[in-house]
Amino acid sequence: MFITLLAPEVLLYLAINERIKAGILLRKALKFYPHLEKPGMFVSVCHWVRGRVKSKDVSAKCQSLVIY
Amino acid sequence: MAQTSQPPFGLVHAFYAVMGGFAFYGPFDDNSPTAEESFFQISTNPRHTVEVPKINTLEYIVEHFPHILTDIPEEYILDQAASSSLSKALLIVQVAWFCTNCASRLYQRLPLSLLEVTTAAHAFCTLITYFVWWSKPLNVVAPTIMREKEAREVYALLKCSDDEYEKALEMAQKRAAADPPTLSTAHGSEKVVLAADALQHLLPTPERPPHSSRFHDGGRIMVPGIFKTGPGRGLTELLSVGLLIISTMLYGLVHFLAWGGRIPTSLERLLWQVSSLVVACSGLAEAFMVLLGAWWEDTISGKIAEVFVILTAAVVIPFAHILASGFLIVESFRELSFLDSAAYQLPSWTNYWPHFS
Numbered sequence: 293m294f295i296t297l298l299a300p301e302v303l304l305y306l307a308i309n310e311r312i313k314a315g316i317l318l319r320k321a322l323k324f325y326p327h328l329e330k331p332g333m334f335v336s337v338c339h340w341v342r343g344r345v346k347s348k349d350v351s352a353k354c355q356s357l358v359i360y
Numbered sequence: 361m362a363q364t365s366q367p368p369f370g371l372v373h374a375f376y377a378v379m380g381g382f383a384f385y386g387p388f389d390d391n392s393p394t395a396e397e398s399f400f401q402i403s404t405n406p407r408h409t410v411e412v413p414k415i416n417t418l419e420y421i422v423e424h425f426p427h428i429l430t431d432i433p434e435e436y437i438l439d440q441a442a443s444s445s446l447s448k449a450l451l452i453v454q455v456a457w458f459c460t461n462c463a464s465r466l467y468q469r470l471p472l473s474l475l476e477v478t479t480a481a482h483a484f485c486t487l488i489t490y491f492v493w494w495s496k497p498l499n500v501v502a503p504t505i506m507r508e509k510e511a512r513e514v515y516a517l518l519k520c521s522d523d524e525y526e527k528a529l530e531m532a533q534k535r536a537a538a539d540p541p542t543l544s545t546a547h548g549s550e551k552v553v554l555a556a557d558a559l560q561h562l563l564p565t566p567e568r569p570p571h572s573s574r575f576h577d578g579g580r581i582m583v584p585g586i587f588k589t590g591p592g593r594g595l596t597e598l599l600s601v602g603l604l605i606i607s608t609m610l611y612g613l614v615h616f617l618a619w620g621g622r623i624p625t626s627l628e629r630l631l632w633q634v635s636s637l638v639v640a641c642s643g644l645a646e647a648f649m650v651l652l653g654a655w656w657e658d659t660i661s662g663k664i665a666e667v668f669v670i671l672t673a674a675v676v677i678p679f680a681h682i683l684a685s686g687f688l689i690v691e692s693f694r695e696l697s698f699l700d701s702a703a704y705q706l707p708s709w710t711n712y713w714p715h716f717s
Contacts, residue, residue: 308492308607312603317378317419321374
């Protein structure tokens with residue numbers, strides 16, 4: 293809290309440093325285990341829509357538009 | 361089972377790991393545990409230690425044993441955090457309103473008070489910090505202790521000395537060859553047995569854990585904050601130096617907005633200008649001294665040069681920076697007594713931006 297009030301530039305420096313370290317760790321994990329990648333927002337939306345389309349709750353009439 | 365059933369590893373996990381969110385727990389500092397103590401027992405024994413892996417150890421873990429981190433779901437981590445995306449978004453809207461207000465005052469040629477300039481510098485840094493920390497779980501009070509069997513095996517492996525590692529490797533290789541193990545818990549340390557269990561997953565070519573210190577010193581743990589940054593390696597170190605320059609320059613440059621502003625006396629104006637310059641350039645000077653120190657280390661072995669660099673980088677520049685920052689803050693409050701009427705006028709359109717006031 294004090295750092296934020298008196299020296300926000302120090303907090304900014306620490307934040308970017310930490311983000312870089314987290315990025316390095318994430319990249320390393322995904323390099324060896326690409327299947328662990330968390331889908332982004334757009335891909336998540338696509339998966340959700342595809343899931344809804346194929347679900348039993350949706351009528352066959354609506355599904356046919358996507359299937360064919 | 362399909363591979364995709366494993367929980368994903370995202371920025372939340374990475375931030376949580378780097379900030380010291382994952383911790384190991386056990387009595388591995390003591391090589392001779394008593395018979396009644398089980399390594400799988402959840403104990404409150406004061407001899408048991410909680411240790412947080414360093415970044416090099418984390419890299420080793422994500423390369424060889426990622427499941428011990430990803431077994432803890434992202435929802436669990438976010439549930440421990442005290443802030444939500446909504447609170448972050450509200451704060452960003454408020455800070456963005458203030459920044460826009462300052463920009464529109466400049467556009468409409470209304471004077472900016474020194475307090476507004478100082479606040480704008482803080483707001484600007486805060487905005488970038490929030491953006492960078494968007495995925496970071498904030499205000500987590502205690503680390504997550506990994507007590508599962510696999511995590512304890514990895515912890516045992518990381519705590520092994522060179523001799524113990526060789527024994528564990530030998531045991532793992534014999535087990536893999538379906539030979540009856542020559543070392544057992546009765547003859548060897550239980551730590552070695554657990555380490556051998558971990559190494560069995562890495563055969564036939566297991567990689568040794570990093571040789572440098574693998575865990576954070578207990579006194580330096582700053583959960584829920586961040587660890588003190590130690591010296592980096594290669595490109596990381598250069599990036600760190602570059603960031604030091606950029607962050608101080610961003611903060612200092614905003615104060616230049618009041619360079620030609622209405623400051624009560626000419627002495628105060630001069631002091632404001634000098635202080636802004638000192639704050640903006642202190643990161644550059646610090647980086648220069650660090651690089652100079654590294655260069656001198658390679659070329660001159662003189663003690664005087666070393667003392668000069670250390671004194672300047674660790675005492676003179678930080679002291680000058682603190683002094684200049686302190687003056688900027690104090691002066692911005694002092695100037696409030698000398699504001700003219702134009703400082704109280706609001707730019708017309710910012711009232712239409714939703715904000716708290």
